Amino acid sequence: xxxxxxxxxxxxxxxxxxxxxxxxxxxxxxxxxxxxxxxxxxxxxxxxxxxxxxxxxxxxxxxxxxxxxxxxxxxxxxxxxxxxxxxxxxxxxxxxxxxxxxxxxxxxxxxxxxxxxxxxxxxxxxxxxxxxxxxxxxxxxxxxxxxxxxxxxxxxxxxxxxxxxxxxxxxxxxxxxxxxxxxxxxxxxxxxxxxxxxxxxxxxxxxxxxxxxxxxxxxxxxxxxxxxxxxxxxxxxxxxxxxxxxxxxxxxxxxxxxxxxxxxxxxxxxxxxxxxxxxxxxxxxxxxxxxxxxxxxxxxxxxxxxxxxxxxxxxxxxxxxxxxxxxxxxxxxxxxxxxxxxxxxxxxxxxxxxxxxxxxxxxxxxxxxxxxxxxxxxxxxxxxxxxxxxxxxxxxxxxxxxxxxxxxxxxxxxxxxxxxxxxxxxxxxxxxxxxxxxxxxxxxxxxxxxxxxxxxxxxxxxxxxxxxxxxxxxxxxxxxxxxxxxxxxxxxxxxxxxxxxxxxxxxx
Ligand code: NAD
Numbered sequence: 001x002x003x004x005x006x007x008x009x010x011x012x013x014x015x016x017x018x019x020x021x022x023x024x025x026x027x028x029x030x031x032x033x034x035x036x037x038x039x040x041x042x043x044x045x046x047x048x049x050x051x052x053x054x055x056x057x058x059x060x061x062x063x064x065x066x067x068x069x070x071x072x073x074x075x076x077x078x079x080x081x082x083x084x085x086x087x088x089x090x091x092x093x094x095x096x097x098x099x100x101x102x103x104x105x106x107x108x109x110x111x112x113x114x115x116x117x118x119x120x121x122x123x124x125x126x127x128x129x130x131x132x133x134x135x136x137x138x139x140x141x142x143x144x145x146x147x148x149x150x151x152x153x154x155x156x157x158x159x160x161x162x163x164x165x166x167x168x169x170x171x172x173x174x175x176x177x178x179x180x181x182x183x184x185x186x187x188x189x190x191x192x193x194x195x196x197x198x199x200x201x202x203x204x205x206x207x208x209x210x211x212x213x214x215x216x217x218x219x220x221x222x223x224x225x226x227x228x229x230x231x232x233x234x235x236x237x238x239x240x241x242x243x244x245x246x247x248x249x250x251x252x253x254x255x256x257x258x259x260x261x262x263x264x265x266x267x268x269x270x271x272x273x274x275x276x277x278x279x280x281x282x283x284x285x286x287x288x289x290x291x292x293x294x295x296x297x298x299x300x301x302x303x304x305x306x307x308x309x310x311x312x313x314x315x316x317x318x319x320x321x322x323x324x325x326x327x328x329x330x331x332x333x334x335x336x337x338x339x340x341x342x343x344x345x346x347x348x349x350x351x352x353x354x355x356x357x358x359x360x361x362x363x364x365x366x367x368x369x370x371x372x373x374x375x376x377x378x379x380x381x382x383x384x385x386x387x388x389x390x391x392x393x394x395x396x397x398x399x400x401x402x403x404x405x406x407x408x409x410x411x412x413x414x415x416x417x418x419x420x421x422x423x424x425x426x427x428x429x430x431x432x433x434x435x436x437x438x439x440x441x442x443x444x445x446x447x448x449x450x451x452x453x454x455x456x457x458x459x460x461x462x463x464x465x466x467x468x469x470x471x472x473x474x475x476x477x478x479x480x481x482x483x484x485x486x487x488x489x490x491x492x493x494x495x496x497x498x499x500x501x502x503x504x505x506x507x508x
Contacts, residue, residue: 004117004119004168004169004171004172005090005091005119005172005175005176006090008032009034010033010034010090010091010176010179011033011034011036011088011089011090011091012028012033012034012035012036012089012090012091012092012093012176013035013036013037013038013080013086013089013091013092013093013114014028014035014036014037014038014092014093014094014095015038015039015083015086015092015093015094015095015096015106015110016039016094016095016096016097016123017037017038017039017044017045017047017048017095018039018044018048018095019149019150020095020123020147020149020151021037021039021048021093021095021096021123022037022048022051022052023147023149023150023151023152024093024095024123024147024151024180025037025048025052025077026052026055026056026073026077026151026152027151027152027180027181027182028180029052029056029073029074029076029077030056030065030069030073030180030181031179031180031181032072032073032076032179033076033176033179033180034076034078035076035077035078036078036080036085036086036089037049037077037078037079037080038079038080038081038082038083038085038086039096040096042081045079045080045081046079049077049079052074052077053074055152056070056073056074057070057074083109083110083113084113086110086113086114087113087114087115089114089118090117090118090119091118091119091120091121091172091173091176092110092114092118092119092120092121093121093122093123093145094106094107094120094121094122094123095123095147098124098125098126098127100127100131100132103122103124103127103132104132104134104135104136107120107122107132107133107135107136107142108135108136108137111136111137111138116138116141117141118141119141119143119169119172119173120136120141120142120143121142121143121144121145121173122142122143122144122145123144123145123146123147124144124146125146125193125196125249126191126192126196126249126252126253128162128189128191128256129142129143129144129160129161129162129165129189130162130163130164130189132162133162133164133165139162139164139165140164140165140166140169141165141166141169142162142164142165142169143159143160143161143162143165143169143170143173144158144159144160144161144162144187144189144193145157145158145159145160145173145177146158146159146160146187146193147182148195148453154452154453155181155182155183155452156182156183156184156185156195156448156449156452156453157177157180157182157183157184157185158184158185158187158193158194158195158449159173159174159177159184159185159186159187160187160188160189160193161186161187161188161189162189163189170186174186183448183452185441185445185448185449186441186442186445187440187441187445187449188438188439188440188441190435190438190440191252191253191256191257192249192252192253192256193440194435194440194441194445194446194449194450194453195449195450195453195454196249196253197253197263197431197435197440198428198431198432198435198446198449198450198454198460199450199453199454200250200253200262200263200431201262201424201427201428201430201431201460202224202230202234202237202424202427202428202454202456203234203235203237203238203246203250204250204263204264204265204266204427205423205424205427206220206224206233206234206235206420206424207234207266207268207269208266209416209420209423209424210235210268211266211267211268212416213414214386214413214414214415214416214420215411215413215414215416215420217233217235217286217287218233218235218287219411219413219420220233220234220235220420220424221233221234221235221236222382222409222411223382223384223411223419223420223421224420224421224424226378226381226382226409227374227377227378227379227381227382227383227384227421228377228378228421228424228425228457229377229378229457230456230457231455231457232455234424235285235286235287236286236287238279238285238286239279239280239285239286239287239289240279240280241279242278242279242280242281242285243269243272243273243277243278243279243285244273244278244281246269247265247269247270247273250263250265250269251265261485261486261487262427262430262431262434262487264487272285303397303400303401303404303410304397304401305394305396305397305398305399305400305401305402306394306397306398306401307333307398307401307402307405309344309345309346309394309395309398310336310341310342310344310345310346311328311333311334311335311336311345311346311348311402312335312336312338312340312341312342312345312346312347312348313325313328313335313336313348313350314347314348314349314350314359314363314365315339316349316350316359316363317349317350317351317352320350320351320352320375320376321350323350323375323379324348324350324373324375327375327379327403328402330406331402331403331405331406332405333402333405335348341365341366341369344369345369346369346371346395346398346399346402347360347365347366347369347370347371348371348372348373348399349363349365349370349371349372349373350372350373350374350375351372351417351418351419351478352376352422352471352474352475352478353417353418353422353423353426353474353475353476353477353478353479353482354417354418354478354482355372355386355388355415355416355417355482356370356371356372356386356387356388356391356415357388357389357415358417358478358482359372360388367388367390367391368388368390368391368392368395369391369392369395370387370388370391370395371385371386371387371391371395371396371399372385372386372387372415372419373385373399373403374419374420374421374422376421376422376467376471377421379408380408381408381409382408382409382410382411383403383404383408383409383410383411384410384411384412384413384419384420384421385399385400385403385410385411385412385413386412386413386414386415386416386419387412387414387415388415389415396412400412417478417479417482417483418475418478418479422475423475423479425463425467425472426472426475426476426479426488427488428456428460428463429460429461429463429464429467429472429494429504430472430476430488430490430491430494431460432446432447432450432459432460432461432463432464432504433460433461433464433490433491433493433494433504434491434493435460436461436493436504436507437491437492437493442507443461443504443505443506443507444505444507446459446460446461447459447460447461447462447505461503461504461505462504462505464494464504465503465504465505469494469497469498469502469503469504470498470499470501472490472494472498473490473494473495473498473499476488476489476490476494477490
């Protein structure tokens with residue numbers, strides 16, 4: 001292939017003028033590229049052109065863009081009514097329906113129209129770039145260019161190298177992405193590419209723990225927002241995306257990884273899809289969105305436990321115990337010191353990936369008095385506690401009352417290895433580590449892509465470093481031991497770095 005794309009006068013074809021195609025055309029024109037836009041439905045092109053015009057003029061009105069620049073960009077978008085018009089393009093991006101045969105057909109047609117040097121890019125979100133390219137005469141010019149919706153607002157774009165893609169093709173798209181004002185990351189072809197793969201952990205682990213009866217949807221959302229710092233809870237996010245979109249994507253990624261347990265779908269999702277509880281689009285998902293229906297907000301019962309009971313904090317996890325003792329001091333509660341609790345004391349344990357029952361049994365405590373407190377996350381907005389199946393109500397109530405004395409909300413769950421936030425975040429870190437281990441992307445691109453594409457408080461590897469790689473390793477090992485499920489096995493990327501005290505962000 002020749003020296004790849006011109007610095008000026010680049011002509012771009014966009015096939016498919018739907019939600020994604022029009023967004024791609026808009027950012028390309030804003031970046032000074034001439035855009036030829038085509039769709040099998042001519043009205044879609046006219047509609048897209050109008051939409052782009054409206055968006056750019058509005059940006060100019062708001063002062064977000066120079067008015068002359070907006071007019072220039074609008075003039076750069078040219079509707080086409082025949083694929084033959086793409087003959088002079090340097091690059092064609094397809095954003096047509098998500099159907100392998102359709103995309104392969106389109107690329108075969110394009111190969112008979114464009115020059116041999118023209119790059120063919122697909123905006124597919126779930127199909128393999130290598131498979132799309134496999135029917136092409138020149139698979140080395142086929143590449144993934146995966147934008148996020150809505151394109152003008154989402155800065156991230158994944159540049160995906162298929163197995164036979166020439167490296168200079170991906171390099172050229174990294175440059176085009178920047179010229180479009182995007183933040184490109186480089187990804188090897190893999191199921192779910194980068195962002196959609198890591199994104200599975202948040203929603204799937206949440207669904208698994210709700211299916212197990214550990215907590216409700218709303219409780220999981222509240223903990224992930226208030227304690228773990230996510231902008232949206234996993235079930236709020238699922239309602240926004242729609243289960244009809246999320247669940248098939250999960251199934252595809254699971255199957256494409258030959259039933260990798262980390263991506264195992266939850267039966268909860270399928271039954272909710274069957275029931276039509278898709279989310280905001282059906283006005284009912286994990287939450288109700290029908291404004292005509294009044295939903296009475298449940299007023300929380302004020303905790304009424306007896307806090308005159310003596311309190312003992314287990315020293316089994318020294319760092320966690322110190323954090324809990326600092327909190328009890330802040331709440332004005334003196335705790336017993338000593339290796340063993342006194343006869344009637346409330347026994348607070350601070351597991352890392354264990355459940356309350358296991359702590360009680362392994363530490364030789366009276367399980368009827370054991371309550372576990374999650375100390376790994378921010379304790380100032382919400383606290384999570386859990387009991388064993390035999391913890392006496394008076395002790396659970398005492399713990400709840402004690403920990404909510406300063407008005408901070410307390411979420412009480414059933415026994416769970418890794419509470420709510422520990423297990424969900426550990427899975428995010430582990431899947432991020434798996435993406436790094438498989439060399440799908442560099443450590444820095446993984447973190448950048450997840451922050452930009454999913455809006456998490458940290459990228460998965462930086463999240464692991466913030467909580468401690470050895471802590472994440474411990475959560476996963478304990479969960480694997482407790483559940484006996486290979487779903488929780490830690491990746492070697494994570495284990496090696498944790499064992500060596502090296503950061504997860506360290507690229508080797
Ligand atoms: P869309 O339905 O909004 O638009 C698709 C457009 O393609 C339609 O206007 C349709 O008329 C046209 N089209 C279909 N077949 C065609 C063909 N053979 N030739 C020309 N035009 C054809 O879909 P979308 O949401 O814009 O998605 C497009 C692609 O982008 C899909 O591959 C999808 O997986 C991917 N994607 C979507 C999102 C998203 O959130 N919507 C995000 C990333 C990637």
